[in-house]
Amino acid sequence: MMQRFKEAFHYFFVPSEKNNLRAKGLHHDFLTFYFVIALTLFFLAKGPLKNVTHNVLGYATDISIPKLYQLTNEERQKNSLSSLSYNQELANAATKKAQDMFTKNYWAHYAPDGTTPWNFILSSGYQYEFAGENLAKNFLFSQNVVDAWMTSPTHRENILRSQFADVGFAVVNGVLNGEETTLVVQMFGKPAGASVAKAPVAQQAAATPTPTTSAVAQAQPPQPVSLNNSPLVLAQQQTKPTVNLFHLSFNATYIFLSLLLIILATDFYFASKFKVIRFHSKNLAHVIFVFMIIMGLVLFLSKGVIL
């Protein structure tokens, strides 16, 4: 059994007379096989079956509110700060803000008509002493969103501000500037009338506007809040996910690129070691191409922009 596995491994990765002096993984039948797999995944993701297989539809992301909430609190705990409570009013404000950005087609803390983030917070019924907002768009994963915020001094300051007690998130999909976009809105707050008495200041990542202050304190006890896992999709019906096709596709891409790089490297190494003379395409060119694609995927494609 082990011997057969070794032989198969050798046949797939190492050039020899058995595989016509070229790793089998690089033969045309195998390259066609990879292509068919990619084509199948592509049609599952983009074709008529997409509604059955996943819920993020054309919006290719795997960002969830529970994960964002968990990661935000982990960052606070690392800095010996208390965890933020999830607040549904702030979450509603964040959702309204995201929907407003799609409706009015802007990507900014302030709407073109002058609406501020604080308007959304107050209109959701959250009377604050301190408030803040972080924005992100077109990230693929929750971890990348929080990492990007933590590397920006102003966003990091919001996450690690000791005055904040509550947080709310919205992950909303829609069309912004003609492009399908995933927006993440994170809103922080400290309810008015809570223990620390300081001049009211609203802290925001990009600007510090004068907030509307209110004497109304949060009178209600905190209520249990359910963290909705699915992003909102504007003007699109959501379906229950059966398979996380996005994760599957992302992992398949990484596995394929890594496998191809390994086969190219082993084929090239053993061909040079055994001084095999061949007449085929250049492994070095393929390696440069695959390497650049992997670099692009890791460094830039899985990340979006923050504001």
Add this chain to the structure above:
Amino acid sequence: MDKALGLVKKELQKSLLDYLLLFTSGVFFLLFLKTFQGERFLSFVTILTFTFFYIIWGIYHHIDNKALTLKIMLEYILIGFTILLFLAILFP
């Protein structure tokens, strides 16, 4: 390992300008991705351009070396389009 490095060196010496062109296009590919970070359509156009460049580069390089065959051309196309399809899934 020395033999493999020697072969890389030999290949680079033989077609230095070709590989320099491919590598430079790769650097530009990364720079454009950095510039268009968060802009999904433009990022995808960048990937599409780099993939087509790689296929055209492969064909040109083998024509230049008088070694172009249909099988070689097919290899570049299959690798390029497979990667393109995998990445296209990640874009809306």
